[in-house]
Amino acid sequence: MSFQPVKFYQTGTFTVxxxxxxxxxxxxxxxxxxxxxINSGHRACQGCGEALGARYAIDAAMEATDGQLIAANATxxxxxxxxxxxxxxxxxxxxxxxxxxxxxVATGIAAALKVKGKAQIRVVAQGGDGGxxxxxxxxxxxxxxxxxxxxxICYDNGGYMNTGVQRSSAxxxxxxxxxxxxxxxEPGNVFDQGKFLPAIALAHDIPYVATATxxxxxxxxxxxxxxxxxxxxxxxxxxxxxxxxxxxASHDTIRMARLAKETGIFPVFEAEHGEIKSVLAIRxxxxxxxxxxxxxxxxxxxxxxxRVDVIAHxxxxxxxxxxxxxxQARKESH
Amino acid sequence: MxxxxxxxxxxxxxxxxxTGSWRTFRPEYVDRLPPCNAACPAGENIQGWxxxxxxxxxxxxxxxxxxxxxxxxxxxxVCYHPCEGGCNRQYVDSSVGINSVERFLGDEAIKRGWQxxxxxxxxxxxxxxxxxxxxGLSAAYQLTRMGHKAVIYEAGPLAGGMMRxxxxxxxxxxxxLDAEIKRLLDFGVEIHLQTKVSNVxxxxxxxxxxxxxxxxxxxxxxxxIPAGDANKVLDAVAVLRGMxxxxxxxxxxxxxxYGGGNTALDVARTAxxxxxxxxxxxxxxxxxxxxxxDFEVEEALQEGISIKWLSTIxxxxxxxxxxxxxALDDKGFPQPTGEFERIEADSVVLAxxxxxxxxxxxxxxxxxxxxxLIQVDAGMMTGHPGVxxxxxxxxxxRTVTVAVGHGKKAxxxxxxxxxxxxxxxxxxxxxxxxxxxxxxxxxxxxxxxxPVLDIIRRQSTFEEVLGGLDEGNALFEARRCMSCGNCFExxxxxxVCPDNAVIKLGPGKRFKFxxxxxxxxxxxxAECPCGAIRMVPEEN
Numbered sequence: 001m002s003f004q005p006v007k008f009y010q011t012g013t014f015t016v017x018x019x020x021x022x023x024x025x026x027x028x029x030x031x032x033x034x035x036x037x038i039n040s041g042h043r044a045c046q047g048c049g050e051a052l053g054a055r056y057a058i059d060a061a062m063e064a065t066d067g068q069l070i071a072a073n074a075t076x077x078x079x080x081x082x083x084x085x086x087x088x089x090x091x092x093x094x095x096x097x098x099x100x101x102x103x104x105v106a107t108g109i110a111a112a113l114k115v116k117g118k119a120q121i122r123v124v125a126q127g128g129d130g131g132x133x134x135x136x137x138x139x140x141x142x143x144x145x146x147x148x149x150x151x152x153i154c155y156d157n158g159g160y161m162n163t164g165v166q167r168s169s170a171x172x173x174x175x176x177x178x179x180x181x182x183x184x185x186e187p188g189n190v191f192d193q194g195k196f197l198p199a200i201a202l203a204h205d206i207p208y209v210a211t212a213t214x215x216x217x218x219x220x221x222x223x224x225x226x227x228x229x230x231x232x233x234x235x236x237x238x239x240x241x242x243x244x245x246x247x248x249a250s251h252d253t254i255r256m257a258r259l260a261k262e263t264g265i266f267p268v269f270e271a272e273h274g275e276i277k278s279v280l281a282i283r284x285x286x287x288x289x290x291x292x293x294x295x296x297x298x299x300x301x302x303x304x305x306x307r308v309d310v311i312a313h314x315x316x317x318x319x320x321x322x323x324x325x326x327x328q329a330r331k332e333s334h
Numbered sequence: 335m336x337x338x339x340x341x342x343x344x345x346x347x348x349x350x351x352x353t354g355s356w357r358t359f360r361p362e363y364v365d366r367l368p369p370c371n372a373a374c375p376a377g378e379n380i381q382g383w384x385x386x387x388x389x390x391x392x393x394x395x396x397x398x399x400x401x402x403x404x405x406x407x408x409x410x411x412v413c414y415h416p417c418e419g420g421c422n423r424q425y426v427d428s429s430v431g432i433n434s435v436e437r438f439l440g441d442e443a444i445k446r447g448w449q450x451x452x453x454x455x456x457x458x459x460x461x462x463x464x465x466x467x468x469x470g471l472s473a474a475y476q477l478t479r480m481g482h483k484a485v486i487y488e489a490g491p492l493a494g495g496m497m498r499x500x501x502x503x504x505x506x507x508x509x510x511l512d513a514e515i516k517r518l519l520d521f522g523v524e525i526h527l528q529t530k531v532s533n534v535x536x537x538x539x540x541x542x543x544x545x546x547x548x549x550x551x552x553x554x555x556x557x558x559i560p561a562g563d564a565n566k567v568l569d570a571v572a573v574l575r576g577m578x579x580x581x582x583x584x585x586x587x588x589x590x591x592y593g594g595g596n597t598a599l600d601v602a603r604t605a606x607x608x609x610x611x612x613x614x615x616x617x618x619x620x621x622x623x624x625x626x627x628d629f630e631v632e633e634a635l636q637e638g639i640s641i642k643w644l645s646t647i648x649x650x651x652x653x654x655x656x657x658x659x660x661a662l663d664d665k666g667f668p669q670p671t672g673e674f675e676r677i678e679a680d681s682v683v684l685a686x687x688x689x690x691x692x693x694x695x696x697x698x699x700x701x702x703x704x705x706x707l708i709q710v711d712a713g714m715m716t717g718h719p720g721v722x723x724x725x726x727x728x729x730x731x732r733t734v735t736v737a738v739g740h741g742k743k744a745x746x747x748x749x750x751x752x753x754x755x756x757x758x759x760x761x762x763x764x765x766x767x768x769x770x771x772x773x774x775x776x777x778x779x780x781x782x783x784x785p786v787l788d789i790i791r792r793q794s795t796f797e798e799v800l801g802g803l804d805e806g807n808a809l810f811e812a813r814r815c816m817s818c819g820n821c822f823e824x825x826x827x828x829x830v831c832p833d834n835a836v837i838k839l840g841p842g843k844r845f846k847f848x849x850x851x852x853x854x855x856x857x858x859x860a861e862c863p864c865g866a867i868r869m870v871p872e873e874n
Contacts, residue, residue: 014775015863017825019841020389020813029829032838040834040851041348046356047855052832086343087350217829243855251856251869254830258774 016217028063028221029055035062035091042089044081047250049240049257050155053214054078054126057153057238060224062092065122070109071095074102074127074136077162077242078155100135102127103143106150114149122228123149129156129170133195144204144233151227151234154197157242165245169195172265173317174310175297177245182300198269201235205274208234212268214241215258219280223270239266247296259291264318267325282322282329288315353833357854359869361827361847366766366819366865369420370432375731376409376472376738378402380417380432381820387435387812388822395812396439396448403738404475404518405468407444407510410437412501413735414627422768422818426776431803431811438808444513450521454481459752462487462542464531464694467495468734469548469725471515472741473748474523477546480749484523487537489530492578495550496726497734499575500597502604531694534721544720544748547695547708548741551688551726557592559682561650570601570685577604586680588612590655592647593685594624599631601683602639614677615641618660618668644668645675647682655679690727713747713757714740722748766819770865775826776816821845821866827858 017030028034037058044051062069070093073079079096082089097105106125113121125143127136132154143150159177160166167177167189176188201209207230212220220238227234241248241256248256260266261280265288268280289311292298301307322328337344368381379402386395399406410433421429442448459482463470466488474484492498493515497506519525531537538545554569561567568583570593576583589605591598594617602613615634617624620643624631635641644660646668654676660668689706700717702709707728714722724740726732750757803811821844828836828845835852836845859867 014777015824015826016829017823019823026825027829030825032840036834039348040848041351041353042833043348043351043353044832046853047857048832052830052857055832055834082348087346087348089348249856251860253832253855253857254861 014218027217028060029217035059035067037062037090037092038082039089039091041087042082043084044077045242045244045250047243047253048077048081049214049242049253050078050128050157051081052253053155053220053238053240054082056214056217056220057126057224057236058092058124060221061122061124061151061228064225064228067092068121069093070113070121070123072097072102072106072109072123072125074125074131075099076128076131076160077157078126078128080162097125099131101139102131102136103139103148103150103152106152107143107146107148110149119149122151124151124153126153126155128161129154129158129197130160130168132156133170133197134168137197141200141204144201144206144235147206147232149231149233151224151236154235154237155240156197156237157240157245158194159242159245161242161245170197172314174301174307174314175295176300177297184300184303186300188297188300198235198237201237202271202274202276204233206233206235207231208270208272209237209274210235210270211237211239211266213239213257213261213266215254215261216268216280219268226270245297247299248294252294256291256294259286259294262286263288263291264322264327265291265314267321267327269325276325279325279327282327285329288318352850353853354835354848354850357849357852358872359854359856360849360872361852361854361856361858361867362870363821363844363846364819364866364868365763365821366770367763368766368818368820369422370417370430370818372762372765373416373420374739375416375733375736376403377742378417381815381817383439384430384432384435384812384815385817385820385822387439387808388815390809392439392442392808393446393448396443397451399436399439400443400450402742404450404472405440405514405734405738406436407440407514408468408497408506409735409738410434410440411506411510412497412733414733416735422766422771423776423814423816425768426773426816430814430816434803435808435812438803438805440510440514443517444510449517450475450479453479453522456483457481457752459483459543460485460541461748461752462538462540462545463548464534464537464545465489465495465548465550465725466493466515466525467548467550467725467737468497469550469737469741469744470495470546471518471523472738473546473548473722473724473745474741475518475521476742476745477748478518478522480745482749482752485542486523486525487529487531488525488527489549491528493525493527495548496552499552499578500571500600501734502574502577502600502607504603504607505600533696534694534698538720543752544722546714546741546744546748547716547721547723547727548725548737549690549694549727551690551732553689553691554684555686555689557647557684557686559592559647559650559684561682566680567650567682567684570597570683571688573601573683574604582608584681585610585683588678588680589614589683590647590677590679590681591615591683591685593617593687594619594626595685595687596626596630597688598685599626599634599639601685603634603637605683606637606639612678613639614679615639616645616647616657616677617641617643618646620644620662623666642677646670648674650679650682651676653678653680655682688726688732692727712759713750714744715747715751720751763819766865768818771816771818772861772863772865773816775824775861775863817864819865822864824863826861826863827867830857830861832857 102125110123176182180188182188210223370380383395383398415433418429463486477484554571589610591602605613648656659673722744725737747757835848
């Protein structure tokens, strides 16, 4: 792990802060002076994982760059709920790109800063899974391939949520969306994989690729900090549960992210130059049902005749993640 | 402002958008009752004092502790710690060693000479306390804190009651007992030794406004056992009291103890320490039915005490006793089987329970005694106004901790009564059950430390041989507290709010909600580790 677990405290490193920790060991989010890069009054739904993930990530990036940061933002939930004209929630220099060209816009900003001799100002690009894995994928791959000095952050909630929960290429297998409705017990999304962009980013051998969830704040902040230490193309993929699209209770947002990680559905890892450096091991192993059941987008799997075959298939995917990334639970050391 | 082409509005902040209006439920910070506190017979605010111990401020922790109990060093040795039985941490790994931390704080206070904070302004009222056991000391302490003059009349030659004359030294060293009593004397509690009260109402004539009775239960219950040589049959109370005298009681090489309570174990273990080759406990029922605490039974067995279950003593002879085997019937009661066995024995000690000496209460009108227990109301007042009672004489749950709790409760009721009011305890908070918490956030103790700690925890519940925790261990143990139901400022609510609607008020001041922007999603409630937030419906 790139962060040092804290020992001897009642909640270890798991909570946001800890009154017994020296301030420098606390998370960015624990500070009363945190940037709140995305301010109150945004119009995200109750319990929005993306609003939370964006504040976690951008606050950490602001901290790491001493506030010298510009963000380009793809169209999507995040852009829509944070900037209804003429209001803005952003307290940082922020530009809205088209849906598909955020990576290219960010590349341009980085190039301009370089030309102007202001390379100390850093650039992030951010978007949802639709703007990243579907529409913006060509620009993103180009940004990787040219090794442009941009940190691209994808907030993955598994669909086009603000336009009415349409399927994206990151929508997981068997999930119901408005464009992949379940018919009886027939699964919604028939495409079996979903596109796991972190693996594609990894294949570009760029300097830094990481995944994170809103359930592991310390890990997320450490990854953003690490990413800002590096020049060149970087990619962080953050799982941000969506109460609306997933059909979960608004208070369960963090719990759902935790379950995704604990079941092996979503692997949390960190890689440099195409090599995996560390993974966040499963702490309390659980079957995938624990993750699927609370979500209405999987309700069709648990009807009168549960689709055990589909559930087994999803379990096999999780098991494959666990094998592939080495996520097996270990003896707790913190 | 000159606006660029096609721009008609000035840039605004989303703060203009009061998203709090979306809310149908609102979060609310609460303090719930931690199960340790709920289980403590002395009514200690355990979570409250552990909170200070966690930050290493042991003096503050000790001061918080002694608001409810003036005897932490004693309690840290003799209490059967029901708090640890209630502790929610048992569902994560194992209960917090509350008792060991309490002992550490008590010992620290003795070592550093901490004194109680000055009492409230003198009220001019005088209260007589009869008996200087834990109930009497606790009542006198609380009354003194409230500004009343507490005077203890003690029949015995030394203060402490059953703590001195009933609990063996290997469980409670006398220097610890003396130190905590001395602190109470320094605080202003007055003790008159060898002052037996034979008539309460007469004693009250010495200018007392109220009286608290805590005379304990010192009279051993007997069982008829035909004995050739009556000298061989002793009672447990006398044996344990004899340990405080000039010469230890003569029990012989082979000692049989009759009974299954903690006193029986105390006597058997004392006999062993006095050099008995064999100490045998004879008990008529099974181990499961034994009233003694299991860890004491375990300890006794480790020390080489043997126990004959399902046995009764039929007669005591010259050098042996006759034991009849018993069998449990359908209802779980032991019934004789007609099978007999002889066991060598130089002496037999009866540990069959104790009764209170209630002779001082004769001629007190209104008093009700039932089955040897003096009857009291919720404020520990007897049927006679102004006469309060507690400890072993007022209940069947006879531990030092219960007695301390009785003393405190009685003192509060006496205080109210002296002002012409009726004591009404504050309503209790709802219980901080494990289901109301989010245990994910509690990390396990590091492996390298745990084995050491486990040993220490064992030793601390078993105080005779070894000292308590050192500072490092005590701190670690205190920090295992999950702070059930009470905010410990982990910043989780502040961090997890998607709407930045939690305001951090600074160290020690906790948090508050910004209801202009709180959408009522409930993430803070779900992710609060200790269950100190709840959702309540909005009224409109």
